[in-house]
Amino acid sequence: MPTEVILVILAVALLLVFAFASIRVVREYERVVAFRLGRLRGPLGPGLVFMFPFLDKMVRVDLRVVTLTIPPQEVITKDNVTARVNAVVMFRVVDPVHSVMSVENHAVATSQFAQTTLRSVVGRADLDTLLAHRADLNEDLAQSIAQQTAKWGVEVSVVEIKDVEIPEMMQRAMAREAEAERERRAKVISAHGELQASQELRDAALTLSEAPASLQLRYLQTLLELGADQNSTVVFPLPMDIIGPLVRAVEQVTSAPEETKPADPVRKPGLAVVDRPLEGDSR
Incomplete structure (x- = not known):
C-alpha cells in the first residue's frame, strides 16, 4: 500500500476522532456555560454543541427545580423559648451565566444563606406566631432568601x-x-344554653298564663306520664287558683287583732288556779 494512502487514512481517522471528541449533547433542561482559553463564550444548548478539545471548557447547569432541605436549626424565639426548626427550599437557575460567574456553588451558597435567614426570621417571632402563623413566616423567609439569590441567577419559588x-x-x-x-368554652356554651332555656321557659309560662285551660291540660299530661311508670307515689299539683282562697283565709285568721281573741285566765306567778264548787252544789 502506498505511503500516501496510509497518510490519508490516518488523517481521516484523526479528523473523525477529533469530530467525535468535539461533539457534546446538551439536554433540554440543561445549559452549558463554555469558556475558550478562559474567556466566556456564553450559554450553549440544548442539542449538539461543538467544543474544541484542550481549548474549550464547559460547565453544565441544571435548570430544573431543586429541592433543598435545611437541617434543623437551634433557634431562640422572641419569648425565650428554645426550638428546633427545619425547612424546605425550592429554587431553580434562571440565569446560567450568573450562577457560574457570580458564585462558586450556587446550591451550597443558597443552603447556607437559607440557614442563617431561618434563624434570623424565627428569632424575631414568638412561639405562638411560629405555631399558628407559619404562612407569614414562610413568606418572609422566601422574600429574604430570594432578594440575595437573585444576584446569583437563582430564583427561589417556595x-x-x-x-x-x-x-x-x-x-x-x-x-x-x-x-x-376547652373547659372555658364548655362552661360558656352551658351558660348560653341555660340562658336560652330560661327564656324559652319564660315564654312558655306567659303563653300558659294567657290560657288557663292549657295549664289544666298540662297537669293531666303530667299525671299520665307519672301513671305510666307504675309509681307507688303520685304527686298531684294543685293550681294556685284553688288553694289561693285557703291561703288568704289562713292569713286573715293569723293577722286578726288581739282583742278579738278569747281571753286566757290570769295566772299569778307561783299560784295555781283551782275551780272550787259553789255552796249548795250537789257535786
Missing part, C-alpha cells in the same frame, strides 16, 4: 417551615392551656 420541635415541658404547659381553654 420556602416552607417543615417541622418545629419544642421542649417537653413546654408541650405539657401547652396541653394544660388547651385543656383549660
